[in-house]
Each structure stands twice: as structure tokens, then as C-alpha cells.
Amino acid sequence: MTNEIRPFRIDIPATELEDLRARVSATRWPSTAGVADWSRGVPIEYLKELAGYWAAEFDWRAQEAALNEIPQFKTVIDGQTIHCFHVRSPEPDALPIVLTHGWPSSPIEFMKIVGPLTDPRSHGGDPRDAFHVVLPSLPGYGFSNPIGDAGFNLFGVARAWAELMRRLGYERYVAQGTDVGSGVAGMLPMVDPGHVAGVHLSGTGAAPPFGPPLEPDRFSGADRARAQKFNRFREEGIGYLALQSTRPQTLAYSLNDSPVGQLAWIVEKFHEWTDPAIELPDAAVDRDQLLTNVSLFWFTGSGATSAHAVYEGMQAWKAFAATESGPSPKPDVPVGVAVFAADSTIRSLMDPDGDIGHWSEYDQGGHFAAMEVPELLVGDIRLFSRSLR
Numbered sequence: 001m002t003n004e005i006r007p008f009r010i011d012i013p014a015t016e017l018e019d020l021r022a023r024v025s026a027t028r029w030p031s032t033a034g035v036a037d038w039s040r041g042v043p044i045e046y047l048k049e050l051a052g053y054w055a056a057e058f059d060w061r062a063q064e065a066a067l068n069e070i071p072q073f074k075t076v077i078d079g080q081t082i083h084c085f086h087v088r089s090p091e092p093d094a095l096p097i098v099l100t101h102g103w104p105s106s107p108i109e110f111m112k113i114v115g116p117l118t119d120p121r122s123h124g125g126d127p128r129d130a131f132h133v134v135l136p137s138l139p140g141y142g143f144s145n146p147i148g149d150a151g152f153n154l155f156g157v158a159r160a161w162a163e164l165m166r167r168l169g170y171e172r173y174v175a176q177g178t179d180v181g182s183g184v185a186g187m188l189p190m191v192d193p194g195h196v197a198g199v200h201l202s203g204t205g206a207a208p209p210f211g212p213p214l215e216p217d218r219f220s221g222a223d224r225a226r227a228q229k230f231n232r233f234r235e236e237g238i239g240y241l242a243l244q245s246t247r248p249q250t251l252a253y254s255l256n257d258s259p260v261g262q263l264a265w266i267v268e269k270f271h272e273w274t275d276p277a278i279e280l281p282d283a284a285v286d287r288d289q290l291l292t293n294v295s296l297f298w299f300t301g302s303g304a305t306s307a308h309a310v311y312e313g314m315q316a317w318k319a320f321a322a323t324e325s326g327p328s329p330k331p332d333v334p335v336g337v338a339v340f341a342a343d344s345t346i347r348s349l350m351d352p353d354g355d356i357g358h359w360s361e362y363d364q365g366g367h368f369a370a371m372e373v374p375e376l377l378v379g380d381i382r383l384f385s386r387s388l389r
Contacts, residue, residue: 002076003075003167004075004076005073005074005075005167005168006073006074006075007071007072007073008072008073008074008083008143009068009072010064010067010068010072010143011064012060012064012299016299017060017061020055020259020295020298020299021055021056023258023259023260024051024052024054024055024259024260025055027051027258027260029044029048030044032044038268038271038272041264041268042264042267042268042271046280047260047263047264047267050263050267050282050287050291051259051260051263053287053291054259054263054291054294054295058288058291058295059288060292060295063288063292063295067108067111067292070085070087070111070114071085071086071087072084072085072086073086074143075164075167077160077163077164078148078150078156078159078160078163079148079149079150080139080144080147080148080150080156080160081143081144081145081146081148082136082137082139082144082160082164083136083137083142083143083144084107084134084135084136084137084164085107085114085133085134085135086132086133086134086135086168087114087118087132087133088118088132089117089118089119089130089131089132089133090118090119090121090130091119091120091121091127091128091130093128093130093389094118094130094131094132095130095131095132095172095173095174095197095385095388095389096131096132096134096165096168096170096172096173096174097117097131097132097133097134097173097174097175097176097381097385098134098135098136098161098164098165098173098174098175098176098185098188099133099134099135099176099177099181099370100136100138100157100161100175100176100177100178100180100181100182100184100185101135101137101138101141101178101179101181102138102177102178102179102180102181102182102203103141103179103180103306103309103310104265104266104269104293104297104306105141105178105179105293105368106137106141106142106293106296106297106302107135107136107137107142108289108292108293108296109178109293109368109370109371110133110135110370111289112286112289112370112371112374113370113374113377113378114133114135116374116375116378117130117131117133117378117381118130118131118132118133120382125378125382126382128386128389129382129385129386131174131381131385132170134164134165134168134170134173136160136161136164138152138157138180138181138184138306138309139152139157139160139309140152140302140305140306140308140309141297141300141302141305141306141309142296142297142300142302143300145300145301145302145305146305147305147308147309147312151312152308152309152312152313153312153313153316154180154183154184154187154313154316154317155187155191155316157184158184158187158188158190158191158192159191159192161175161184161188161192162188162191162192162195165192165195170195171195172195172196172197173195173196173197174196174197174198174199174200174381174385174388175188175189175196175198175199175200176199176200176201176202176381177199177200177201177202177203178201178202178203178367178368178369178370179203179367180313181203182201182202182203182204185199185200185201186199186201186331188331189331189332189333190331193332196331196333197333197334197385197388198333198334198335198336198384198385198388199331199333199334199335199336200335200336200337200338200358200380200381200384200385201335201336201337201338202337202338202339202340202343202369202377202380203343203367203368203369204337204339204343204345204350205230205233205343205344205345206226206227206229206230206344206345206346206349206350207230207349208317208321209233209234209238209241210238213230213231213234213235214227214230214231214346215227216228216231219346219348222361223346223347223348226343226344226345226346227344227346229344230344230346233344237272240265240268240269241310241314244307244310244311244314245310245311245314245315246311248304248307248308248310248311249308251304251307252303252304252307252308253304255297255303255304255307256301256303256304259298262294262297262298262303263294265303266293266294266297267281267282267290267294269367270282270284270285270290270368273342273366273367273368274342274365274366274367274368274372275340275341275342275364275365275366275372275373276341276342276366277341277364284366284368284371284372285368285371285372286371289371290371330355334357334358334384334387334388335355335356335357335358336356336357336358336359336360336380336381336384337350337351337356337358337359337360338360338362338369338376338377338380339359339360339361339362340362340364340365340366340367340369340372340373340376341362341363341364341365341366342365342366342367343366343367347359358383358384360380360383362376364376365377
């Protein structure tokens with residue numbers, strides 16, 4: 001086995017760009033549902049406009065060039081190709097941090113916070129808050145493809161991240177994660193003891209999605225609203241998860257063949273999971289950043305492979321839940337949690353024993369905080385990490 005870390009640059013062939021535009025132009029649009037809102041999914045007029053912009057105005061080459069200004073690498077760990085962005089801070093005493101995205105996302109989610117984290121001096125911050133930033137792509141996402149023979153599970157990903165950080169020369173680091181990435185971050189102190197200085201989480205939920213509903217009357221104030229939000233999600237919002245965690249291959253044919261299908265599959269979640277005060281997903285996040293993420297899914301076939309990653313991750317979780325007799329092990333390092341406006345996270349459920357020392361709640365943003373409210377997320381990571389330096 002080689003520990004080689006190879007430089008990497010994105011270079012999507014022109015033929016694939018032409019194919020994308022041709023497929024979007026040839027979309028066989030369904031009939032309208034008789035409603036113009038989002039109650040049955042992505043409205044057709046909204047998606048037609050966004051798809052038209054994607055095909056005719058969105059500049060992939062400009063986005064590709066900007067991404068290639070950030071150092072990128074590939075390495076193979078336990079048979080799995082891992083792609084990552086890696087930016088060293090100009091500050092010599094910077095603290096390393098590995099940030100892990102979730103579904104339906106990629107390291108593109110973190111692009112707005114790379115500069116403020118690595119070079120706070122140039123972004124109006126304190127240079128003592130600087131980080132060396134590592135942004136890996138989860139197996140089955142982006143250029144961490146194909147999924148290796150070992151498949152996808154959070155424990156295996158956490159072990160791969162520990163090895164990645166070792167290969168990059170980092171003996172002590174912070175782990176940050178959102179969505180499924182929060183599970184990876186939470187496991188890192190257990191698979192890499194003595195090397196993880198702390199864990200910062202965002203994009204978490206109130207409870208497992210396939211569990212029983214919550215009783216809102218048990219809670220008050222904002223937590224009651226979060227419990228109600230979780231119950232609505234459980235009743236109306238987990239169709240994507242049920243399908244990906246049971247029949248990913250059936251779904252894969254559509255996601256791998258139709259760019260508009262892939263676009264709708266992702267955009268719906270950006271509508272449902274971003275700041276509830278903002279109506280449209282490309283108003284909650286930058287339109288070009290959103291389409292860069294969707295394009296990455298399309299060009300790498302990650303709609304299909306990430307669906308299989310979700311399937312394997314959920315199978316592993318169900319097996320664990322069926323055999324687990326006591327509470328899950330907790331990280332033995334400092335933990336911080338940031339809860340944004342669209343999140344359903346409830347502290348009394350996530351932290352019943354009061355072990356989490358850093359807990360922040362914000363009335364803005366949502367599941368994709370690094371895209372929606374990057375300044376809030378950066379500030380929270382900085383504040384949490386000061387005691388770890």
C-alpha cells in the first residue's frame with residue numbers, strides 16, 4: 001500500500017459540458033401539478049428557469065478555475081480514493097481542522113469559509129484564530145469515487161480521515177462536521193485518540209429520522225417549535241432518505257441520466273433545509289455556488305454513488321441500533337454545537353447530561369450554514385477552538 005498524496009486538478013472535458021447543455025435542452029418536462037408552490041416538490045416554472053440558467057449562463061469553467069486555485073490532492077486509504085482540498089494558513093501557529101460535509105453536498109459547501117479560517121488577518125479577524133484547513137470529499141461524493149470494496153460506513157470514513165490527517169503531517173487537530181459529516185466528526189476522537197483536540201458540530205437533528213415522533217408538549221419556546229419541525233420532517237420530508245436507504249440502484253438510473261432530475265433532487269433539499277425566512281433556495285445560498293455543487297454531482301456521477309453511500313450508511317446504522325443496549329459512546333474531548341434557524345436540534349435530547357461545553361443558537365441560517373451564513377459559522381468555530389490552542 002502506498003501513502004502517496006498526489007496533486008489533483010479538476011478538468012472536466014468539453015464534451016461533458018456540451019452533453020450537459022444538450023441534455024438540459026432536451027428535457028422532457030412533466031405536466032404541471034396544478035399548484036405553483038412547493039407542496040408537491042420543486043415547482044416546474046422555478047426549475048425551468050434555474051435549469052435554463054444552468055445550461056446557458058452558468059460558467060462552469062470560471063468555477064473550475066476558482067476551485068483549481070485551491071490546492072487539491074488525492075490519496076488511497078484502505079482501497080478508497082480520497083479527494084481533498086488542503087489549504088495551509090500563513091500563520092505558523094495555526095490549528096489544523098478537518099471539515100466534513102454531508103448529503104447532498106460536497107466540499108463546495110465550505111468554499112466561503114476557507115479564506116476566513118486560514119487567513120483571518122486578511123479577513124478582519126485575529127490571526128491567533130487561524131486554521132490549516134482540510135476539506136475531504138466523502139466516499140461516493142465528487143472525486144472520492146468510485147466507492148471502494150469496503151463500502152461506506154461512518155466508522156470507516158473516520159478511520160480514513162485520521163489516516164489522511166496523519167499523511168498531511170497533522171498530529172493534533174479539530175474535527176468539524178455537518179449532516180452525516182457530524183457523525184464522522186463525532187467518531188474521530190474514538191478512532192484517533194490523543195490526536196483530536198475537539199469536535200464542533202452543525203447540521204444536526206432532534207432525533208433519528210426513522211424513530212418515533214417527538215412530543216412537542218414536553219418542550220417550551222424554541223425547542224417546542226423545533227420538535228414540531230422535526231415531526232413535520234419525519235412525516236413529510238424523508239421520502240428521499242427512504243428511497244436512498246432501500247432502493248438506491250433504482251434511483252441511480254434517473255440521477256445518472258437526467259441532469260434536471262439531479263438538479264431537482266438537490267434543490268428541493270436546499271429549499272427545505274435552508275433558512276425558513278428565505279423563500280427560494282438560490283436566495284438562501286449563492287446561485288452559482290449551488291450550481292457548482294450540482295454540477296460536481298453530475299460530472300462525477302455522484303447522484304448514484306452518494307445514494308449507495310446513504311444506503312450503506314443507513315444499513316450500518318440500523319444494524320448498530322438493533323444491537324445497541326446502552327447510550328452511544330461520547331467523545332472524550334471538548335464538544336461544541338451550533339444550531340441554526342432551520343435546524344431541529346434540541347439540547348435536552350442531544351445533551352441530557354450537560355456535557356457539551358459550547359452551545360450556540362442562531363436565528364438565521366440553516367443546514368448549509370457555511371453557504372448561508374458563513375460569518376456566523378466561522379465565528380462559532382473560532383470561539384469554540386480558542387480554548388483548544
